[in-house]
Amino acid sequence: xxxxxxxxxxxxxxxxxxxxxxxxxxxxxxxxxxxxxxxxxxxxxxxxxxxxxxxxxxxxxxxxxxxxxxxxxxxxxxxxxxxxxxxxxxxxxxxxxxxxxxxxxxxxxxxxxxxxxxxxxxx
Numbered sequence: 001x002x003x004x005x006x007x008x009x010x011x012x013x014x015x016x017x018x019x020x021x022x023x024x025x026x027x028x029x030x031x032x033x034x035x036x037x038x039x040x041x042x043x044x045x046x047x048x049x050x051x052x053x054x055x056x057x058x059x060x061x062x063x064x065x066x067x068x069x070x071x072x073x074x075x076x077x078x079x080x081x082x083x084x085x086x087x088x089x090x091x092x093x094x095x096x097x098x099x100x101x102x103x104x105x106x107x108x109x110x111x112x113x114x115x116x117x118x119x120x121x122x123x
Contacts, residue, residue: 001025003095003114010120016083021095021114023076028052031097031111033071033078034104038116039091047093049101050078058101085121092116 007019019035034049048059048069057069068081078095094116096104103109 001112003097003112005093005095005114005117008093008117008119010122011085012123013085013087013121015085016081017085017119019080019082019093019117019119021078021080023097023112026097026112027073028071028076028078028097029073032099032101032103033069034096034098034101035067035069035078035080035093036096037089037091037093039088042091045091046104047080049104051101056101058104082119085119087121090119090121092118 002024003021005021011017030052032049032051035047036044038044046060047063047067050057050069050071066083071078095114096110097112098109
């Protein structure tokens with residue numbers, strides 16, 4: 001039972017990237033799903049969350065302009081599209097599953113958390 005993030009790698013500044021996080025061993029249908037990131041030497045940041053009931057999204061203000069979360073329950077996958085990538089977006093991105101988006105930012109609320117995928121933005 002796990003969440004597996006993928007889609008990271010070396011990306012040039014200005015490009016876009018879509019990260020995926022697929023659940024294995026459980027269904028995401030009744031879970032809110034969120035994306036986090038942690039850059040080297042920096043604190044973890046909560047990016048966005050998408051609810052289970054109606055797909056409503058909750059985005060941290062700092063990420064609203066360039067980050068888009070979506071989900072496909074049929075594929076048991078949550079996505080994060082990042083546009084206009086910047087060097088400061090370099091980080092390990094991971095996903096979490098929880099009862100509701102109110103849980104974002106609280107480790108004890110996370111039922112599942114994936115290992116993460118590294119995104120490096122560099123020319």
